[in-house]
Amino acid sequence: MSENSAVTVLGLGPMGRALAGAFVAAGVRTTVWNRTPGRDGELVGQGALRAASAAEAVAASELTVVCVVDYDAADSVLRRADVAAALKGRTLVNLSADTPTRARDAAAWAADHGVRYLDGSIMTPTTTIGTPDGVFIHSGPKDLYDEHLPVLFALGGTHTHLGEDHGRAAAYDVALLDIFWTTMAGCAHALAVARAEGVTPGELAPFAMGIGAILPGAIEDMAAGVAAGDFSGAANPITSSASSMKHIIAASERHGIDAGVMRAAAGQAERVIGLGYGTDGFVRVTELVAGRLAEAANRG
Known part of the structure; x- marks a missing residue:
């Protein structure tokens, strides 16, 4: 790392502290600041510089990284005013x-104030920061990304530039977290239903891992189908999916377990069937939630 490399980190929650720690460990001159005092003690002990204010x-530093809970x-x-002036x-x-909209709004504000701006998302937990397992995605001007990549590499892992549109990293972020959190909701619900039927979490977990192993291929197939406009359900029609969802709902509610998430998914499947697409696969729901399926049916 160059002797002239320097970075400021604003925000010292768990992820912000991990980012700052990785910069310090890589030999980057790192200045830190947090709205709530007292979170920088360990970092300062490691060599970070404490700032009295955000400005x-x-x-x-020529480069500032901000990592807080949201754009508000x-x-x-x-x-x-003092921070914006210092950032110019x-x-x-x-x-x-x-959201992508907030990212684009932030970029517009930055441009109005003479601030060079990159947006980005961290797709892995704090424990991966500074290791090869971290995953970072970025969007904004490519030349600006290339200029600061040597310092950003101190965070470890992989860094991918997704395009000039500042909202593109956030678009990936919300889509990927959509997969993660709906999956986590399903896991939590499955554990509750299994336990109600006398199946311990430890007994279920190995089989749940097997279900998880199916997902990469299923995601790849769904993505290819949507890209090609092929929603065929020859191997597993959505009528079959709807039937299995009913079983889950019935078993859950017999034990007083809330089946709201599964009811929502089943409702989508039933709407697809009701619109005349019962021979298609569950992937057809993509068109339903995007508001395009009813139009296709009406044209037919």
């Missing part, structure tokens, strides 16, 4: 999580 922190929290810090002409990498 002072930003002025200490980021805006409350960055859009203060410098680069801001926003690794906070929010």
Whole structure:
């Protein structure tokens, strides 16, 4: 790492501390600041520099990385007059999580204030930061990304530039977290139903892992089908999916277990069937939730 490399980290929650720690460990001169005092003690002990204010922190480095809970929290810090003035002409990498619209809004604000801006998302937990297992995605000007990549590499893992549109990293983020959290909701529900039927979590887990192993191929097939406009259900029609969902709902509710998530999925399947697409696969739900399926049926 160059002797001139430097970074400021704003936000010292668990992820922010992990980011700052990785920069320090890589030999990057790292200035830190947090809205709530007292979270920087360990980092300062490791060699980080404590700033008395956000504006002072930003002025200490050409590159600032902000990682807070969402863009409301980021805006409350960055859009203060003294901080915005300190950021002018410098680069801001926003690794906070929010929507693509908020990312584009942040980019527009940055442009209006002379701030060079990259948006990004962290797709792995704090334990991966500074290791080969971290996954970072970025969007915004490619030349700006290339300029600061040597410092960002200190965070470890893989870094991928997804395009010039500042909202593109956030679009990937929300789509991928959609998969993660609906899967986690299904796991939590499955454990509750199994336990109600006398199956312990330890007994279920090995079989649940087997279900998880099916998902990569299923995701790949669904993605290929949507890309090609092929919603065939020759191997597993959506009528079969709807039937198995009914069994899950019945077994859950017999024990007083909330089946709201499964009822929502079953409702989508039934709507697809009701519109005349019962021979298609569950992938046809993609068109339903996007508001395109009814139009296709009406044209028929």
